[in-house]
Each structure stands twice: as structure tokens, then as C-alpha cells.
Amino acid sequence: MEPLDFSGGTVFSERGRLYTASLCPGKRIYGERLTAVRGTEYREWDPRRSKLSAYLHCGGKEFPFKKDGKVLYLGASSGTTASHVADICPEGKVFCVEFAQRMFRDLVGTCETRPNMMPILGDATKPEEYSMFVDSADVVYQDVAQKRQADIVCNNMDAFGAEFGMVAVKARSEDVVAPPEKVFAASEDRIRERGFQILDARPIEPYEKSHEMIVFRRRA
Ligand SMILES: C[S@@+](CC[C@H](N)C(=O)[O-])C[C@H]1O[C@@H](n2cnc3c(N)ncnc32)[C@H](O)[C@@H]1O
CATH class of the missing domain: 3.40.50.150 (Vaccinia Virus protein VP39)
Structure with missing residues (x-):
């Protein structure tokens, strides 16, 4: 997970997909994929939904x-x-x-x-x-x-x-x-x-x- 430099460390990228660090681990809002990395849960941010x-x-x-x-x-x-x-x-x-x-x-x-x-x-x-x-x-x-x-x-x-x-x-x-x-x-x-x-x-x-x-x- 690499933070996007212009986002002030709030948006992350991995293999062409974007993520935000979830404020509410374990909970999906719209069926998005959740990924845990070193104790932080990230939610995939779908460009077709947002x-x-x-x-x-x-x-x-x-x-x-x-x-x-x-x-x-x-x-x-x-x-x-x-x-x-x-x-x-x-x-x-x-x-x-x-x-x-x-x-x-x-x-x-x-x-x-x-x-x-x-x-x-x-x-x-x-x-x-x-x-x-x-x-x-x-x-x-x-x-x-x-x-x-x-x-x-x-x-x-x-x-x-x-x-x-x-x-x-x-x-x-x-x-x-x-x-x-x-x-x-x-x-x-x-x-x-x-x-x-x-x-x-x-x-x-x-x-x-x-x-x-x-x-x-x-x-x-
Ligand atoms: C394209 S959807 C928004 C999707 C959302 N921004 C997202 O990315 O998850 C547009 C929404 O704007 C609402 N809307 C349209 N005109 C509005 C207005 N004048 N005031 C408040 N909401 C409005 C509609 O009811 C609809 O839910």
C-alpha cells in the first residue's frame, strides 16, 4: 500500500487500485473489498461507484x-x-x-x-x-x-x-x-x-x- 503523495497520506494505491484506511474496520458500505495490511484495514475505492x-x-x-x-x-x-x-x-x-x-x-x-x-x-x-x-x-x-x-x-x-x-x-x-x-x-x-x-x-x-x-x- 503506497500513499498517493498529493493526498497527504490519506489515499493509498496498490496494483492500480485505490484504497482509503477504514474508520470502521470490518464494515462494508457498498460491498467493497477489504484488505488488512500490518494492522490497518483498507477499503477498495471503486472508480465505477465513485x-x-x-x-x-x-x-x-x-x-x-x-x-x-x-x-x-x-x-x-x-x-x-x-x-x-x-x-x-x-x-x-x-x-x-x-x-x-x-x-x-x-x-x-x-x-x-x-x-x-x-x-x-x-x-x-x-x-x-x-x-x-x-x-x-x-x-x-x-x-x-x-x-x-x-x-x-x-x-x-x-x-x-x-x-x-x-x-x-x-x-x-x-x-x-x-x-x-x-x-x-x-x-x-x-x-x-x-x-x-x-x-x-x-x-x-x-x-x-x-x-x-x-x-x-x-x-x-
Ligand atoms: C449521482 S447521485 C450521488 C452519488 C454520491 N455522490 C456518491 O458518489 O456516492 C446524486 C444524488 O444527488 C441527490 N440530489 C439531487 N439534487 C439534489 C439537491 N438539490 N439537494 C440534495 N440532493 C440532491 C439525488 O437525490 C441523488 O441521491
């Missing part, structure tokens, strides 16, 4: 998560990726926002396995509705398949004073007919207009079709 893992598999190296970081995670679903983010930030906190009741029920179960995950039933387009649960965030990570993805993530960055943002843009959710590259360019432009600097932007194919991961930070 766009953040797909970004790393596609060569992405902008990784704003810190061991003690606070992350606002928008579109947590049942907590697959969020559980790996919780492994990455063992001394921090992951605020997990999800608006679908059915997914939220599963998310609550996932959060029970990790004391640093907090489930929030809320709509990412209305940060004021969950501001009482989130004091601040260092990073906003967003994976919601709907329109105006760039504005939603920027509104949350502003609401919680976050320095870094990461958004998985699904082209088809913005415009079903436009070429994905056009949608990605428009999302990047909008993020710049909102006062942020793009650190990296890359498609995450073949793991997710017509998706791009954009990593950005507040301009000084």
Missing part, C-alpha cells in the same frame, strides 16, 4: 481534503463516496446533504458507522435551510444531477466560507442536446465569474460518461 475515485484514476491530483478538514458534501445519496471522504478526514467532519427521502434513510445507516459523518435532509439549492447544522466548511464537494450545477456549488461556497470546491458536472442535466464540452466550458466560465480560480478540470470517462470534475478555489 466520481471522486474516478477523478483520481483519470490522473487528477488536485486534492483539497485534509485529515482534520470540514467537508460539505452535496448529493450524498446513500453515502458511498462520502464514507471514503470520512475515511480521508478522520479528525474532521463530513456534512452530508441529500434531499431524496429513500436515499436519506440509507445515508443515516452509513453515517452510523462513522462518527465524523453527519446526515442532513436538505436541498442543496437552499443552503439557508441547513445552515444551522453546518458552522463552516473548508471544502464543498458536489454531485447533484440537476440544472445550474455551477451556481449551486458557488452559492454553497459563499454561504459557508469554503476555500475549495469540487463539482462533478453532469452535462446531460444541464442540456440534453448540447455537446458536453460546451456545457463543461460554460460551467467553468460561470465558476470564474463567481470569483473562483479553476485548479483542474477533466472528464472522468470511461468511468462516467459526459461528466467532468472541476476543482477550484477562492481567488485571493
Whole structure:
């Protein structure tokens, strides 16, 4: 198990597969493979189940998560990726926002396995509705398949004073007919207009079709 140097020792690689060190040994969240090495249990991080893992598999190296970081995670679903983010930030906190009741029920179960995950039933387009649960965030990570993805993530960055943002843009959710590259360019432009600097932007194919991961930070 070799730590990825840019991850601050939080993400590991072995024979082309990625892993995080499990905060809750013995427990699988989505049927992932568990491997024990010298007293630490690692969970395989599947790029076909997680766009953040797909970004790393596609060569992405902008990784704003810190061991003690606070992350606002928008579109947590049942907590697959969020559980790996919780492994990455063992001394921090992951605020997990999800608006679908059915997914939220599963998310609550996932959060029970990790004391640093907090489930929030809320709509990412209305940060004021969950501001009482989130004091601040260092990073906003967003994976919601709907329109105006760039504005939603920027509104949350502003609401919680976050320095870094990461958004998985699904082209088809913005415009079903436009070429994905056009949608990605428009999302990047909008993020710049909102006062942020793009650190990296890359498609995450073949793991997710017509998706791009954009990593950005507040301009000084
Ligand atoms: C692609 S799934 C997320 C998968 C998850 N990020 C993962 O990697 O494990 C998108 C999720 O966003 C949720 N969602 C969509 N729009 C939302 C909104 N405005 N507020 C909160 N959740 C939203 C959907 O209910 C769905 O569960």
C-alpha cells in the first residue's frame, strides 16, 4: 500500500487500485473489498461507484481534503463516496446533504458507522435551510444531477466560507442536446465569474460518461 503523495497520506494505491484506511474496520458500505495490511484495514475505492475515485484514476491530483478538514458534501445519496471522504478526514467532519427521502434513510445507516459523518435532509439549492447544522466548511464537494450545477456549488461556497470546491458536472442535466464540452466550458466560465480560480478540470470517462470534475478555489 503506497500513499498517493498529493493526498497527504490519506489515499493509498496498490496494483492500480485505490484504497482509503477504514474508520470502521470490518464494515462494508457498498460491498467493497477489504484488505488488512500490518494492522490497518483498507477499503477498495471503486472508480465505477465513485466520481471522486474516478477523478483520481483519470490522473487528477488536485486534492483539497485534509485529515482534520470540514467537508460539505452535496448529493450524498446513500453515502458511498462520502464514507471514503470520512475515511480521508478522520479528525474532521463530513456534512452530508441529500434531499431524496429513500436515499436519506440509507445515508443515516452509513453515517452510523462513522462518527465524523453527519446526515442532513436538505436541498442543496437552499443552503439557508441547513445552515444551522453546518458552522463552516473548508471544502464543498458536489454531485447533484440537476440544472445550474455551477451556481449551486458557488452559492454553497459563499454561504459557508469554503476555500475549495469540487463539482462533478453532469452535462446531460444541464442540456440534453448540447455537446458536453460546451456545457463543461460554460460551467467553468460561470465558476470564474463567481470569483473562483479553476485548479483542474477533466472528464472522468470511461468511468462516467459526459461528466467532468472541476476543482477550484477562492481567488485571493
Ligand atoms: C449521482 S447521485 C450521488 C452519488 C454520491 N455522490 C456518491 O458518489 O456516492 C446524486 C444524488 O444527488 C441527490 N440530489 C439531487 N439534487 C439534489 C439537491 N438539490 N439537494 C440534495 N440532493 C440532491 C439525488 O437525490 C441523488 O441521491
